[in-house]
Amino acid sequence: MAAKLLPVVKLATKVGIAGGAVYVAYDSGLLGGSEQGSEALQKARAAVPPAIEEWMKYFGLQTQLPTIPNIEFSPVQAWNSGVRWSISRLSEAPTKAGEMTTQGVQYVRELLK
Amino acid sequence: MSERELGRKLDRCLADGVIKLGTGLGLGIVFSVLFFKRHTWPISLGSGAGLGMAYSNCQNDLRSHYLLHRNQKVGLDEETT
Numbered sequence: 039m040a041a042k043l044l045p046v047v048k049l050a051t052k053v054g055i056a057g058g059a060v061y062v063a064y065d066s067g068l069l070g071g072s073e074q075g076s077e078a079l080q081k082a083r084a085a086v087p088p089a090i091e092e093w094m095k096y097f098g099l100q101t102q103l104p105t106i107p108n109i110e111f112s113p114v115q116a117w118n119s120g121v122r123w124s125i126s127r128l129s130e131a132p133t134k135a136g137e138m139t140t141q142g143v144q145y146v147r148e149l150l151k
Numbered sequence: 152m153s154e155r156e157l158g159r160k161l162d163r164c165l166a167d168g169v170i171k172l173g174t175g176l177g178l179g180i181v182f183s184v185l186f187f188k189r190h191t192w193p194i195s196l197g198s199g200a201g202l203g204m205a206y207s208n209c210q211n212d213l214r215s216h217y218l219l220h221r222n223q224k225v226g227l228d229e230e231t232t
Contacts, residue, residue, distance in 0.1 A: 075167030114158040
């Protein structure tokens with residue numbers, strides 16, 4: 039009787055764990071829209087340092103963690119500044135090329151003197 | 152769409168992508184360990200599904216600016232009648 043019940047109990051436990059994981063993911067908004075996802079990420083980032091501190095205290099490690107630098111990276115800003123830099127270099131390129139050619143010619147003349 | 156709004160939407164897309172990838176990976180690992188004898192394919196499937204959901208959300212978010220929403224349409228209908 040017990041031998042027959044054991045596989046059923048095992049399967050039920052596995053289904054329960056898997057179903058619980060899916061439910062927790064759904065309930066905390068991880069499978070929802072973009073706004074819910076970014077809110078969840080903010081909450082996770084805010085919750086990580088205190089959790090790490092607690093675990094360190096639990097294991098008796100009192101070392102100071104280095105503070106995570108607050109990286110503010112905007113893809114749009116980076117792209118725009120890259121475009122501006124490229125175009126300004128392109129507009130200066132003929133003038134710079136002329137100057138460098140003149141300097142090169144002068145250098146060669148001095149070498150040949 | 153202004154640049155600031157576009158920047159905010161892209162930031163949201165990135166954050167959502169990270170969350171959905173992590174969630175898909177996590178659920179894939181759970182299912183792989185519990186039901187599929189620690190094979191790799193459920194993990195790949197979960198990660199891919201998560202990335203796909205994030206892509207779809209991002210697409211809808213970026214398109215929503217150019218769509219006429221229901222509450223705006225109701226307002227227009229009330230003006231014309």
